[in-house]
Ligand SMILES: [Zn+2]
């Protein structure tokens with residue numbers, strides 16, 4: 041297994057691994073009976089029976105030991121898949137879905153994400169920490185017990201690089217954060233906003249790649265998901281996220297959800313790399329939800345031009361008008 045770089049798009053591809061489902065015949069490995077006997081990276085709350093637990097992935101894509109050992113392969117680049125691959129078990133209850141959790145429980149899951157990002161960013165080999173959730177077989181969910189994933193990589197994923205470059209350029213030109221600008225215009229126009237709660241806004245982005253794509257954004261500027269604003273109330277975020285997923289589940293059988301936060305700004309030589317000089321002002325964390333609907337407008341990763349049959353204005357109107365059935 042190794043990582044290979046596409047010399048044209050500059051994206052890294054994991055070559056030669058299936059990342060198998062880890063459900064064994066001996067019952068669900070993520071239910072309390074099995075979980076209580078295995079070492080965990082984190083259990084929340086700190087006292088009493090766990091409500092959220094983080095464990096190393098049983099069949100990891102990335103391995104924590106060693107160096108990336110970036111090397112040339114003729115004209116190409118390859119490296120060892122050094123990194124971390126962790127599973128966040130979101131509830132001890134086997135049949136409970138993420139959006140069926142209480143606000144308190146969703147806050148606990150987000151707290152686990154936050155703590156794992158902070159911890160993994162202390163490792164200077166890791167350039168980026170991804171937090172994501174694949175819900176449903178169409179999204180490649182492994183097993184049926186509710187979980188999300190945290191991976192730390194020695195490279196910044198391509199989509200994040202695009203965002204970082206674009207927001208850096210926007211800031212260089214206008215001295216404003218592009219995401220703050222998006223939130224302001226969307227709230228003013230109110231065509232693509234689906235729902236709000238306190239400081240948080242859920243909207244269908246202007247150039248949605250797939251039907252019912254939703255971004256959840258903080259109205260107040262902050263580049264790091266894991267470093268909470270002192271005046272923020274993550275209960276509002278938990279409530280909004282829960283309502284949005286309850287809506288999305290009515291229109292799509294599966295979804296990807298990804299937290300986008302700034303990369304690891306700690307430099308191996310001690311200080312912040314000058315490349316990221318304005319990142320605290322120019323980048324803005326957010327959560328993206330990419331539903332998978334069975335239509336002919338397809339392909340999130342393969343086609344280079346997205347074809348989305350549903351206009352985000354219409355998607356937002358439909359999502360707004362759905363009853364929230366929990
Ligand atoms: Zn289970």
Ligand SMILES: [Zn+2]
Nearest residue numbers: 217220261324
């Ligand atoms: Zn901003």
Ligand SMILES: [Zn+2]
Nearest residue numbers: 203300326328
């Ligand atoms: Zn993003």
